[in-house]
Amino acid sequence: MFIRRKPNKSGSFSVQILDKRDGRNRLIRSLGSSKIEEELREMERQASDFIARYGGQGVLDFERAARVSPQEEADMLFNRIVDVRHDAPRLILGRIYDCVGFGALGDEALRSLAIARVCEPKSKVATVEYLKRCFREDYRLHQIYRYMDTLYNTRREQIQQISVKHTRRLLGGRIGIVFYDVTTLYFETAREDALRSPGFSKDGKTAESQIVLGLLVSRDGYPLSYNIFNGGQYEGRTMIPIIDDFVQRFSLTDFIVVADAGLLSRKNIALLKQAGYRFILGGRIKKESKSVQDWVLSLGKDPHKLNETVINGDERIIVSYSDQRAAKDRHNRDKGIQRLRKAYSSGKISKRNVNQRGYNKFLVIENDVMVSIDEDKIIADARWDGLKSYVTNTDLPANEVIDQYHGLWVVERAFRITKGSLEARPIFHFTERRIEAHICICFVAYKLYKELERLLRLLGITLSVDKVLDIAKTISTVSIRLEDGTVHTRTLLNTAEERMLAPLLPG
Structure with a gap:
């Protein structure tokens, strides 16, 4: 019997015990592999001890002694494990990140921060720890902050281009309907500057400063474009700049803008018409002229009938009645x-x-x-109970106008996901560049969230995105070093719920 140090392709060496019999070398036992000289010498010492103990015995007795027990075999297997991590959420979302097209940016920091925002939305300090603990990605906090200082100016345009291109592909090449709404994101401070200031808070945070976020989404809530405004900005003045910018950048034609009553103003309508945009806006009946109000109040309250008339030359006002809405108003x-x-x-x-x-x-x-x-x-006031109006310059049938307007729930849900699951607020950054970068990361994260939601529907997986991510966090990825020094990695799916997610994981 003798000891052999066998070179491997990986650059490591395996320490083996061999026995020469009938002119051929037969492997008796492998002590492991390493690139470190001290570890190799220790394995060779163990091999020498083994030969000293069993080398003088007969061949049959030696073979019996060389056989390992089940416990020893298990120990040998576990000793070869070099890493265990719970990174299935990263594997799932990383695959989606590339399928959407963000992988073409070659920006690994953006990938990591966006995926972490979906998986474990926390402060940047906690995110650094999460990336290290679960994904084995070693970022320093100062690196994240330096990256955020440049992200908005270097990536925002490309990110929106990729998101729009992907959304167009999902919708058969045509956007068609765009939904617009605004929300507010607050800070845990009352400090003010050019961007942060008090204003009407949709979160009821009257003491904190805030910013206004305007979001443009397509059917089914896929994000298209966004912008942020000073926290005191009147929401009605945010819509036209975003739509104009979006149309110019993406050469958008043949589309309809849908927005709620809070954005209805004569100035906005004039600007929409001047630009040639078609629109559907939530109406405010009590703000209309007296002649229109008298016409509305003269109508019967029939939930099965829609009434409409022409106002201001080329606009239609459509009025509907709902018993349920009347009960709520009352x-x-x-x-x-x-x-x-x-x-x-x-x-x-x-x-x-x-x-x-x-x-x-x-x-x-x-x-x-x-x-x-x-x-x-x-x-x-009770005379108005249950009545709702819509203003449009389209030639769509009245019932289709109302159906399209009701699609606004997708942008409201976008805000709920962004504020809730992605925890976009409160914002803890205080420089304009980092605030903008934070919103940019949240935009990418929301795109990943929506695409995962779409894939779940296609695969027939009747679980929410949040539930799927909770299950994915229990999945283990194990890396084992073989005798030749190569490392093999496998994701283990142990339960029925985990196996349900197999189509989402890389093959």
């Missing part, structure tokens, strides 16, 4: 009136009842002021 009004009756049950308003925000705190009320509820106004 319920909300009754709740508000009950609060009023309780607050002013004495029939007087005192200083403590006055809104204390702004400069009202300087008001002096020396004598109580008499106050009463106008019952006639309540009756007048």
Whole structure:
């Protein structure tokens, strides 16, 4: 018997015990492999001990002694494991990242940050730890911050180009309908600057500064374009700049803009018409002219009938009625009136009842002021219960106009996913470049989220994206070093739920 140090293709060496019999060398035992001289010498020492112990025995006895027990065999297997990680979410989302087209950017930092935002949305400090622990990606916090300082200016245009190209492919080459809405993202601070400032918060955060995010999506909620504005910007002034920019950059033609009533203003409508855009906007009946209001109130409240008329020359106003909407309007009004009756049950308003925000705190009320509820106004308001209007310059049938408008839920859901699952807010960055980079990363993350959602539908996997990612986090990827020094990696699918995700994983 003798010891052999066998070279491997990987550059390592395997230490083996061989026995020469009938002119041929027969492998008795392998002690392992390594590139480190100290480890190789230790394995050779163990081999020498083995030969000293069993080398003088007969061949049959030696073969019996050389056989390893099941426990020893298991130990040998486990000793060859060089890494165990739970990176199935990265494998799934990385595959989607490339299929969408983002892989063409060659930007590994963007890939890692966007995938981490979907898997484990946390602060950048926690993200660095997560990437290291689960994905074995070694980033330093200062590297992330330096990267964010350049991301927005270098990648934003390319990212949106890729997203639009992919969305067009999904929709058969034509965008057709674009939905626009805005939301607000707040900071855990009241500090103000050119971008961050107080404003009307959709999250009810009146004390914190914020930014306004405008988002343009297609049918089914696929993201197309976005922009951010000063937190105090009136949302009605955000729509036209984004749409104009989008149309010019992507040569968009033959499309319809859909937006809610909050963006309805005569100025916006004039600008939309001036640019030749077709639109469907949520109407505000009580803001229309008296003649239009009288016409609306003259209509019967039939939930099965749609009424329309032409206004301003080339616009149509379509009015629908819903019993369910009427019940909701009535319920909300009754709740508000009950609060009023309780607050002013004495029939007087005192200083403590006055809104204390702004400069009202300087008001002096020396004598109580008499106050009463106008019952006639309540009756007048009830006449509008259940009525909803839509303004359009398209020639679509009335029912199709309403169906397209109801598609706005996709952009509302986009905001819920971005704020909820992706935790885009609160924002902890304070420089404009890093704030913009944070939103850019969230945009890519939302695109990955939506594409995974689409693939789940195609595969017939009736689980939510969040549930799929929770299951993926339990999947182990094991790397084992073989005797020749090569490392083999396998993703283990142990449960029925894990095996369900096999089509999402790389082959």
